[in-house]
Amino acid sequence: MSSSPNAAILPSGFFACGISARIKKSGKKDLALFYSHAPCVGRAMFTANRIQAAPISVCRRHLRSGAIRGLIVNSGNANCMTGKKGEQDARDMAAWTAQALGVRPQEILVASTGIIGKPMPMQKVRRAIPGLAASLAPQGFGDAAQAILTTDTFPKMASVAVRVGGRKVIVAGVAKGAGMIAPKLRSATMLGFVFTDAAVSRAMLGEVLRESVEESFNAITIDACMSTNDTVILLANGMAGNPPILNGSVGHRAFRAAVKMVCLELAQAIVRDAEGATKFIEVCVRGARDNEEAKRLAFAVADSNLFKCAMFGSDPNWGRIAAALGAAGPDLSWEKMSIALNGQKVFAAGRPVPLRRRDLLKGSRVEAVITLGRGKGVFRVYTSDLTLDYVKINADYN
Amino acid sequence: MSSSPNAAILPSGFFACGISARIKKSGKKDLALFYSHAPCVGRAMFTANRIQAAPISVCRRHLRSGAIRGLIVNSGNANCMTGKKGEQDARDMAAWTAQALGVRPQEILVASTGIIGKPMPMQKVRRAIPGLAASLAPQGFGDAAQAILTTDTFPKMASVAVRVGGRKVIVAGVAKGAGMIAPKLRSATMLGFVFTDAAVSRAMLGEVLRESVEESFNAITIDACMSTNDTVILLANGMAGNPPILNGSVGHRAFRAAVKMVCLELAQAIVRDAEGATKFIEVCVRGARDNEEAKRLAFAVADSNLFKCAMFGSDPNWGRIAAALGAAGPDLSWEKMSIALNGQKVFAAGRPVPLRRRDLLKGSRVEAVITLGRGKGVFRVYTSDLTLDYVKINADYN
Numbered sequence: 001m002s003s004s005p006n007a008a009i010l011p012s013g014f015f016a017c018g019i020s021a022r023i024k025k026s027g028k029k030d031l032a033l034f035y036s037h038a039p040c041v042g043r044a045m046f047t048a049n050r051i052q053a054a055p056i057s058v059c060r061r062h063l064r065s066g067a068i069r070g071l072i073v074n075s076g077n078a079n080c081m082t083g084k085k086g087e088q089d090a091r092d093m094a095a096w097t098a099q100a101l102g103v104r105p106q107e108i109l110v111a112s113t114g115i116i117g118k119p120m121p122m123q124k125v126r127r128a129i130p131g132l133a134a135s136l137a138p139q140g141f142g143d144a145a146q147a148i149l150t151t152d153t154f155p156k157m158a159s160v161a162v163r164v165g166g167r168k169v170i171v172a173g174v175a176k177g178a179g180m181i182a183p184k185l186r187s188a189t190m191l192g193f194v195f196t197d198a199a200v201s202r203a204m205l206g207e208v209l210r211e212s213v214e215e216s217f218n219a220i221t222i223d224a225c226m227s228t229n230d231t232v233i234l235l236a237n238g239m240a241g242n243p244p245i246l247n248g249s250v251g252h253r254a255f256r257a258a259v260k261m262v263c264l265e266l267a268q269a270i271v272r273d274a275e276g277a278t279k280f281i282e283v284c285v286r287g288a289r290d291n292e293e294a295k296r297l298a299f300a301v302a303d304s305n306l307f308k309c310a311m312f313g314s315d316p317n318w319g320r321i322a323a324a325l326g327a328a329g330p331d332l333s334w335e336k337m338s339i340a341l342n343g344q345k346v347f348a349a350g351r352p353v354p355l356r357r358r359d360l361l362k363g364s365r366v367e368a369v370i371t372l373g374r375g376k377g378v379f380r381v382y383t384s385d386l387t388l389d390y391v392k393i394n395a396d397y398n
Numbered sequence: 399m400s401s402s403p404n405a406a407i408l409p410s411g412f413f414a415c416g417i418s419a420r421i422k423k424s425g426k427k428d429l430a431l432f433y434s435h436a437p438c439v440g441r442a443m444f445t446a447n448r449i450q451a452a453p454i455s456v457c458r459r460h461l462r463s464g465a466i467r468g469l470i471v472n473s474g475n476a477n478c479m480t481g482k483k484g485e486q487d488a489r490d491m492a493a494w495t496a497q498a499l500g501v502r503p504q505e506i507l508v509a510s511t512g513i514i515g516k517p518m519p520m521q522k523v524r525r526a527i528p529g530l531a532a533s534l535a536p537q538g539f540g541d542a543a544q545a546i547l548t549t550d551t552f553p554k555m556a557s558v559a560v561r562v563g564g565r566k567v568i569v570a571g572v573a574k575g576a577g578m579i580a581p582k583l584r585s586a587t588m589l590g591f592v593f594t595d596a597a598v599s600r601a602m603l604g605e606v607l608r609e610s611v612e613e614s615f616n617a618i619t620i621d622a623c624m625s626t627n628d629t630v631i632l633l634a635n636g637m638a639g640n641p642p643i644l645n646g647s648v649g650h651r652a653f654r655a656a657v658k659m660v661c662l663e664l665a666q667a668i669v670r671d672a673e674g675a676t677k678f679i680e681v682c683v684r685g686a687r688d689n690e691e692a693k694r695l696a697f698a699v700a701d702s703n704l705f706k707c708a709m710f711g712s713d714p715n716w717g718r719i720a721a722a723l724g725a726a727g728p729d730l731s732w733e734k735m736s737i738a739l740n741g742q743k744v745f746a747a748g749r750p751v752p753l754r755r756r757d758l759l760k761g762s763r764v765e766a767v768i769t770l771g772r773g774k775g776v777f778r779v780y781t782s783d784l785t786l787d788y789v790k791i792n793a794d795y796n
Contacts, residue, residue, distance in 0.1 A: 048725075049721060049724040049725045050724040050728065050729060051720050051721060051723065051724030051732055052724070078717070080720075081720055081745065081750070082750075083748050083749045084748075115717060116715075116717025116720060116721060117717040117720070117745070117750045223703045224622075224701075224702075224703065225703060225721065225722065225725070226721065226725035227721060228717075228720070228721050228724060303622075304623055305621045305622065305623060305703065305784075305788075305792070306621060306623045306792055309788075309789055309793045310792065310793065312793040313792070313793030313794050317514075318515065319476070319478070319513060319514025319515040320514070320623075322478075322479055322514060322515070322626070323449060323514060323623065323625060323626050324623065325448075325449065326447040326449030326624075326626060327446075327447045327448075327623070327624035329446070329448060330448065332449065334449055334479060347479065347515070350481050350482075351481045352480075352515045352516075386703075387789060387793075388786050388790070390703075390707075391707055391710065391784060391785060391786050391788075392786065394703070394707035394708065394711070395707045395710040395711030395713070395785075396711050
């Protein structure tokens, strides 16, 4: 597995590129295109936010076509709450891209990320599309990964190769996200796009995506703010030439593991690049009644501003963990609870444990493990600290 | 109504004082005592957090006695998650106070606020109680209001006089709270203590308290972090000498209005003193299906870090309001939604409204009114902005 894929470990038949269309005032890259030589089976999951950006409805409709060829993505504008005009703009982006690629509009997906409620600068987009299409290349993934960023400080890519039915299958993905990250994908502005040359059925693709997202993109939170544009898309073009993957086979497990690894690496990269963050934090709840309860409690801690501020201060203030758990509401008994920070127990058997090391949390990684002793439920959430820079970035972003 | 009560507008028969017992390293006042000459009917509401501080269980038990004479409160230590020893400590605080006042232990209530998980410095408390009891005075409310503070920057007091059955009845209260404020009182660390000389039944006192808290202490949020120690206590000693208050009478309405005014003024003072805050923000949701939905949505906006950061930046970024509403989940239709900031519509009829004034939010007050157009539900939440100082206070508090 590599986190900076090159052409050698990209899936066969995929091309990409990223340019500046001047949507961003900064002049940074803001328009990306992904293209598959062969038609793809595609599955996607979108934000659970009731307010959804215009491109999401275009994706939902076009995914029904069953043969996806491309995906155009802009950063710098979310195209959300932009009314009927915004919906037309998203459709136009698909149509113009299709025209430039010589395919049908319903074979193109669209995604956007940026500020909510501003009209899309469609003249700039229209002018940029032919040049964008002309620069597609297998080596273009790096530029594309750049072009989808907003407040991110580095591009996020991951890829894995596995053997399926005797053929090498490659799964590669790109993602963006640094703020407004608390994805609950049912089916952040977080964007994740995963491409594979596996030959795989639509049903299996959907099931593998759901399972992978649950433990990756749906297990991260930066600021507990769910975006209107969160989108994860998984496209499979079949060009690896593997035989059909049978349910429950070794190949199925290998393919699922590959997609999970790519999704988890991208999701963790988003948390590492969290706006203003100085720490990468894992909150693991064990011994809950079930995984659902473990997940709710792990998020209650990971979303607590006071916990996140204490982490910024490298302070092992486990009282804030306890307060967050108690506020999340199940009938917890703190007599059975234990809390460990970076491997040291700080609360156990109903009592505080004296700290031996005051510098326990000085490093850039924190692992908080909460054990409840009421069942077998487990869940692990990835988050970041709440810092001065997070507030600066989100108060002074104009 | 006055927000800095003096003896003239304090309820008859109540005495108070506040001193330093050296629980706080700073040497600031940290121990308060409230005393009533006549036995009080008392009702209280406590945090909905499942982790509850030791003093809360003492209060629950002693409130059953039906005749409360005093309330001892310390700041600087929450006496929470302190095990069996902490429970004994809270009982001892009541017992020692009772002894100093010549009353029974079950006539004394106890409250604590401060850091979670540290043992109470009981020797200091024991030494301080006799002197504390000796300094009780009607003019002592100001000192008591000081002694219950933690990160607060000013004491919070309010009082109201009304006529009930031909007699002047006074309702006066003190409160503290500046962080870990998202109270859900069923029955912050927010502490609110309200005293009245009204003669009122236990049942009516409970009902008036519940109603008042719902629109005051339960309508504020500073950081969405529910405390383990939140406590609101309402004590009535009957010394105004009013005739029994009949259900639904003019006197009932006057008394209820007085308690509501005192609770609301104290709750708003807590938000004005929010850790690091530069703005006092009201979020009002109208036209929801019912009040419960309006409340949920108003809190979703008020608890959004991104909304709160935008307010700190004086930026009318209503997209963050919309994202927070959509994340809260009901089947909203943004075509019917409108959003106004400080009286100016920024989103209406499915479309952004161009801003005439960029300095709309420059002042220290913000009112956000969201109209949903789907019913008659209304709720108003009071909150603060998320600032650099909030993070500093909560990362570097040692």
